[in-house]
Amino acid sequence: MPRETLTREQIVTAAVAVLDAEGVAGLNVRRLGGRLGVASTAMYYYVKNKDELVTLAADLVWREIELPDPAVTEWRSAAAGLAREVYAMVGRHFWLLPAMSTHLIYGPGKARFDECCLAVFEDAGFTGPHADHAAATVLMYVIGAAHGSAAERAWQARMRRAGVDEDAGQAEVLAYITETAQQFPRLRARLETSAPNSIETLPADTGFEFGLRTVLDGLKARLDHEK
Template sequence: MVNGTPTSCEPFDSLSRMPRDSLTKEQIILAAVEVLDTDGVNGLNMRRLGAQLGSAATAMYYHVKSKDDLVVLAADHVFSEIELPDLGANGWREAAATLARGTHAMILRHFWLIPAMSTHLIYGLNKARYDEHCLAVYESAGFVGQDADQAAATVLMFVIGAAQGEAAESARRAQLRRTGADVERHLHETLAHIIEIAQQFPRLRARVEQPGETTDTPPTEATFEFGLRTLLDGLEGRLSTRSVGPR
């Protein structure tokens, strides 16, 4: 520092007037999750993230290599939100259901995770911790080797598929917000168009004209629970009808 002016060798960001090392990697990851939750993967960039943190875009590169690297870090972070059930206190089915529900809820909170998983290899300590516990659940049930891997992967694929519809709607809302469109008006017009198409098919038309019974459980939640119960019934059936193991 010479007469109050930073020299070229000092880690100082000339745009934000904030030392780059005053930011931490954890702060950047948490801010990235907030931006992703609002704007999705397409809305994340270093300039937007810098604005979120009150710093300059260039300061981000002091801790992360690129936007893609940051997406992977953020995705790994949100896996830490999933509660890992105590296998000693719960049967394998209850533990598997708890994991599935926790994963489903996490994906709905972070709609961008599904598109991120389609373009990025998600890995890190939190994801590894989650995968390890999933395998422990199915091994405790009696699955071994590749059967445990396949059981865990099958349930995860179901959870992702069950969350995709709501996640896609959240992603669409984020895209509309970024373009400055009237979100509710656009979604209303889209729904009207979907109903118009459905009217051309008898079974779909019947469901539009006479929706199912009203209950306290949202339809998507009821569908998720039905699918999860059916899937776990199938896995339990495999255990009871034949020996499972490496083939």
């Protein structure tokens, strides 16, 4: 693809595809140029380095979130919808969480989300910094809830890069997890009543919904107390 027909958006979109498959460690600006059919030097005409590319890709995926209209949506429904959107988005892009721990992720995509969150919580009755804190509380819960699934997918990407058979690797990890859990009575009891087939530690979606309701209940109680 000649440089004249290449766009920065195409590069960032292609980077997201690589990140979805291989994670941050698997992204290489020069290799991405080869994938797009351009010389490695041409890539640096659009992005300064890998760090900038990761930051741009991370902001791009935030644009996938469907935003509610706070003017016509009850605040709890709007907040829950945003939380579910972020949870699903992180599920599609497991690399986002580790990227957020090493890169300052901000741009139009993330700002669009933040603006909507503030509108939701301000309409609910939170004022000033309390609206910021409420939005951050929900987001931190979602990030924590999504961590287990993201960690599993990151592990799978490492196995692929290393050429390790995923089934064999997963069986080994599961055996270790099971052996360790057997030493603790409550964990052992849960193993005996379930048949885990994944290294994922994230609760099922019912667990996510339980936690989300609990967080929103707490925020509503705070609102009611301050009235």
